[in-house]
Amino acid sequence: MRGAGHRSAAAPSERRRSGDPARTAALAVLRAVDDGAYANLEMPKVLRRHDLSGRDAAFATELALGTIRRQGLYDRVIEVGAGRAPADIDPIVLDILRLGVHQLLSLRVPTHAATSETVALAREHSGAGASGFVNAVLRRAGERDRDTWIADLTRGVENADDVRAIATSHPAWVVSALRQALRGHEAAGGEGQASLDDALDALLAADNEAPRVALVARPGLADVDELVEAGAELSDLSPIAATLPFGDPANIPAVRETRAAVQDEGSQLLAIALAEAPVEPAKPVETNDDAAGESTTPIDDSATQAEDVENEASESDEQTAGASASTTTGEQWLDMCAGPGGKAAVLGSIAHLRGHVLFCNESSEHRTELVRRTLRALLDDGAEIYVGTGDGRELGSEEPATYDRVLLDAPCTGLGAMRRRPESRWRRRPFDVAELATLQVELLNSALDATRPGGIVGYATCSPHPAETLAVIGEVLGARDDVVQEDAWPYFLDAYDEPIERIGTLPSVQLWPHVHGTDAMFFALLRKTR
Numbered sequence: 001m002r003g004a005g006h007r008s009a010a011a012p013s014e015r016r017r018s019g020d021p022a023r024t025a026a027l028a029v030l031r032a033v034d035d036g037a038y039a040n041l042e043m044p045k046v047l048r049r050h051d052l053s054g055r056d057a058a059f060a061t062e063l064a065l066g067t068i069r070r071q072g073l074y075d076r077v078i079e080v081g082a083g084r085a086p087a088d089i090d091p092i093v094l095d096i097l098r099l100g101v102h103q104l105l106s107l108r109v110p111t112h113a114a115t116s117e118t119v120a121l122a123r124e125h126s127g128a129g130a131s132g133f134v135n136a137v138l139r140r141a142g143e144r145d146r147d148t149w150i151a152d153l154t155r156g157v158e159n160a161d162d163v164r165a166i167a168t169s170h171p172a173w174v175v176s177a178l179r180q181a182l183r184g185h186e187a188a189g190g191e192g193q194a195s196l197d198d199a200l201d202a203l204l205a206a207d208n209e210a211p212r213v214a215l216v217a218r219p220g221l222a223d224v225d226e227l228v229e230a231g232a233e234l235s236d237l238s239p240i241a242a243t244l245p246f247g248d249p250a251n252i253p254a255v256r257e258t259r260a261a262v263q264d265e266g267s268q269l270l271a272i273a274l275a276e277a278p279v280e281p282a283k284p285v286e287t288n289d290d291a292a293g294e295s296t297t298p299i300d301d302s303a304t305q306a307e308d309v310e311n312e313a314s315e316s317d318e319q320t321a322g323a324s325a326s327t328t329t330g331e332q333w334l335d336m337c338a339g340p341g342g343k344a345a346v347l348g349s350i351a352h353l354r355g356h357v358l359f360c361n362e363s364s365e366h367r368t369e370l371v372r373r374t375l376r377a378l379l380d381d382g383a384e385i386y387v388g389t390g391d392g393r394e395l396g397s398e399e400p401a402t403y404d405r406v407l408l409d410a411p412c413t414g415l416g417a418m419r420r421r422p423e424s425r426w427r428r429r430p431f432d433v434a435e436l437a438t439l440q441v442e443l444l445n446s447a448l449d450a451t452r453p454g455g456i457v458g459y460a461t462c463s464p465h466p467a468e469t470l471a472v473i474g475e476v477l478g479a480r481d482d483v484v485q486e487d488a489w490p491y492f493l494d495a496y497d498e499p500i501e502r503i504g505t506l507p508s509v510q511l512w513p514h515v516h517g518t519d520a521m522f523f524a525l526l527r528k529t530r
């Protein structure tokens with residue numbers, strides 16, 4: 001009879017006939033991402049489908065998301081090992097190889113297990129021929145550790161940022177954009193700060209780390225103590241956050257009931273900042289009886305309000321109209337690009353506590369539906385929130401000078417959220433920046449037109465790219481004489497009510513993954529003067 005020792009001497013391809021569940025799940029995520037899915041949305045679905053939890057789920061997640069993050073480096077290793085370009089390898093076999101290389105170079109999976117399990121996956125999904133090929137490539141890949149591969153692959157590359165791009169698995173244009181961003185927001189080189197090169201290295205490294213799971217306790221619906229009792233830890237950064245060291249957030253009742261949710265602390269901070277910045281009192285406006293006065297909806301109107309709100313929201317998809325449901329008693333807040341509703345939920349919670357009204361607009365029907373789902377607990381609680389679908393660029397002319405506070409969390413490249421959206425670095429193209437900047441300027445002008453004199457607009461992006469942040473603000477301010485930019489710093493306070501440090505160049509705010517542990521969120525505060 002053969003003992004264990006004999007079995008381990010056998011070729012990996014002779015051991016297992018099919019992939020194990022965690023690796024099979026990780027492969028399913030990679031395949032879905034190849035077909036256009038977002039990894040962070042696909043991952044939980046795949047884990048549920050494969051009935052994975054605990055350590056298996058954590059391993060599958062690290063395998064899939066870590067592989068996607070470092071895919072640029074792994075493809076270079078695979079090219080050497082296979083003797084052909086990744087584009088010439090069957091896509092499913094390429095994904096299997098990427099998973100194998102990730103285990104060999106970045107995880108503490110023993111070489112024999114990484115190889116044999118990956119070969120088994122190849123046999124199951126692509127047949128015996130592919131499994132031999134995978135075995136051969138992984139043997140080459142496993143001959144060196146990651147640092148040695150990087151040294152070999154970058155030998156002769158002269159430009160230091162090209163070396164960084166290979167070593168940290170970022171497209172070269174992204175490395176250069178992040179360098180520009182750090183420089184533009186004065187996030188390096190100043191007194192007591194790291195050099196620009198060191199800051200760039202820290203930022204690129206942070207992009208490759210799995211972000212901590214931050215939860216938000218939506219004000220008035222949940223509080224952080226409830227999350228701590230469920231296993232989370234208090235956040236130092238956001239007064240409404242707790243971080244979850246392990247476990248599935250979906251198992252927390254407050255999360256299941258949408259009273260709490262997973263949300264980056266940076267997103268929480270900027271929604272709070274918009275809610276905290278003062279608006280100037282509105283000047284009395286002459287209205288005729290047919291205008292806002294007659295169609296007002298008192299804030300505390302009736303117990304069946306939530307139902308009414310939901311009905312009204314679904315009936316008025318095309319209008320988003322503030323004017324049609326305006327109120328004279330509270331402020332009117334607008335979230336102009338609300339999908340899927342994370343910041344709207346924080347804003348809506350605060351507005352609800354203070355007796356204000358929130359209007360949520362989103363251009364995509366599907367994402368409008370996500371906003372409604374995100375806001376479910378608030379709507380059930382009777383919050384006066386209206387949700388509709390429309391192009392934010394039209395709101396300024398459709399509803400001029402209507403809102404007291406407007407959040408424009410603009411569509412952007414997402415270059416500041418690459419930890420969370422691992423595939424985005426491979427999907428974005430340099431020309432996206434200019435296209436999005438044009439849209440951002442149009443949306444910001446519309447947001448300002450929709451804001452009443454004395455009211456404020458918070459312009460936010462989850463990209464630090466200067467073209468999407470400082471340049472957008474500069475272009476809009478340069479073309480208008482009815483807007484001023486105000487200092488946003490006083491509204492960025494941590495969980496101890498202390499000013500958050502190293503937040504960019506006055507008067508705007510720029511958060512960073514390597515400094516604050518948040519996405520690289522940008523926020524500028526603009527006031528309508530007349």
Ligand SMILES: C[S@@+](CC[C@H](N)C(=O)[O-])C[C@H]1O[C@@H](n2cnc3c(N)ncnc32)[C@H](O)[C@@H]1O
Nearest residue numbers: 337338339340341342343363391392409410411
């Ligand atoms: C950065 S996301 C907003 C994230 C959201 N604030 C949250 O915290 O969940 C930008 C959103 O703007 C939407 N969008 C894109 N173009 C738009 C437009 N012209 N008008 C309104 N929304 C738009 C996108 O569909 C996307 O949902």
